[in-house]
Amino acid sequence: MAWLSLILAGLCEMLGVLMINRVHKHRNWQSLALLVMAFGASFLFLALAMETLPMSTAYAIWTGIGASGGAIMGMFLYGEPKDLKRIVFIGMILGAAVGLKLIS
Amino acid sequence: MNWLKVFIAALFEVLWVIGLKHADSFWAWGGTVVSIVVSFYLLIMAGKRLPVGTVYAVFVGLGTAGTVIAGILFFEEPFKWSKIMLIGFLLAGIIGLKLVTEDKEEGVEA
Numbered sequence: 001m002a003w004l005s006l007i008l009a010g011l012c013e014m015l016g017v018l019m020i021n022r023v024h025k026h027r028n029w030q031s032l033a034l035l036v037m038a039f040g041a042s043f044l045f046l047a048l049a050m051e052t053l054p055m056s057t058a059y060a061i062w063t064g065i066g067a068s069g070g071a072i073m074g075m076f077l078y079g080e081p082k083d084l085k086r087i088v089f090i091g092m093i094l095g096a097a098v099g100l101k102l103i104s
Numbered sequence: 105m106n107w108l109k110v111f112i113a114a115l116f117e118v119l120w121v122i123g124l125k126h127a128d129s130f131w132a133w134g135g136t137v138v139s140i141v142v143s144f145y146l147l148i149m150a151g152k153r154l155p156v157g158t159v160y161a162v163f164v165g166l167g168t169a170g171t172v173i174a175g176i177l178f179f180e181e182p183f184k185w186s187k188i189m190l191i192g193f194l195l196a197g198i199i200g201l202k203l204v205t206e207d208k209e210e211g212v213e214a
Contacts, residue, residue, distance in 0.1 A: 017160045020151045039144070067164045071157030080155035085204045090158065092197030093165035096190040100168050103186060104175065 002052040009045035010065025012038050017070025021078045042066065060101035068094050106207055109150040110159055114166035116143035121171045126179075153208045158201055165194045 016038035023031045042062075049058045071090050075082040116139045123136025143163075150159050169191045175181035 017156060020148050020156045020160070023148060024152050035148075063164055063168070067161050070160050074155060074157035078156070080157050081205075083204065086158065086201065089197045089200040089204065090161045093161050093194050093201070096194035096197065097165045097168040099190045100172050100187060100194070103184065103190075104172055104181065 002049045005045040006049035006053065006058055006061055007065065009042050009049060010062050010069065012042035012045060013062065013066025014069035014073060016042055017066065018073050018077065021074060025078075056101050056104055060098045063101060064094060064098045067097070106150045106153045107202060109146045110154070110162050111166065113143045113146035113150065114163050114170060116140075116146070117163065117167035118170035118174055119143075121167065122174060122179075154205060158205055162198050162201060165198055169194050 016035060019031060019035035019038050023035055025031075046058065046062050049062075068090070071080075071094075074080040120136050120139035120143060123132060123139060127133045127136050147159065147163055172181075172187055172191065176183050176187070
């Protein structure tokens with residue numbers, strides 16, 4: 001159950017990142033509400049997962065799914081640049097972030 | 105200007121991560137909530153001119169590095185060389201991203 005909440009938390013975060021894109025495309029209250037709901041749900045599921053899983057593991061996996069998923073979806077759904085250099089640099093940042101969260 | 109927004113957003117992220125962990129009074133919790141709002145506001149605004157996926161990765165990366173450094177400096181978390189190495193790796197990625205990302209400032213639309 002904890003792992004399921006953790007994956008849901010990551011997916012909601014990814015959705016939140018996509019909603020940031022949406023807010024700029026469709027400037028209305030629905031977009032903003034979706035953004036707040038996505039990040040809100042993400043934190044809720046993360047907190048739920050942290051009740052049983054170690055905080056560092058949960059945090060690292062949440063970041064990994066959310067930020068890399070957000071970057072990949074942004075490239076496919078919102079036409080963000082997907083050159084190889086960018087993908088390598090994003091990979092470096094997220095790899096280091098996940099590593100830091102795991103050892104902290 | 106837009107990158108500056110991302111960096112300040114990450115600074116506020118560090119504040120609210122610390123707040124979520126250590127806040128124990130009305131004012132500390134108030135400050136935490138304000139930090140969450142400010143950091144997300146700046147993040148969203150930066151995403152107007154820069155690719156959101158890139159911005160979010162930098163935001164998360166800087167926030168994580170800042171939180172780890174703050175933990176070592178102020179909250180007696182153990183210093184490890186592996187942490188410093190990962191932070192260096194992370195910063196290299198951020199500098200790289202900044203170099204390859206076009207900043208669509210207002211008025212200079214292509």
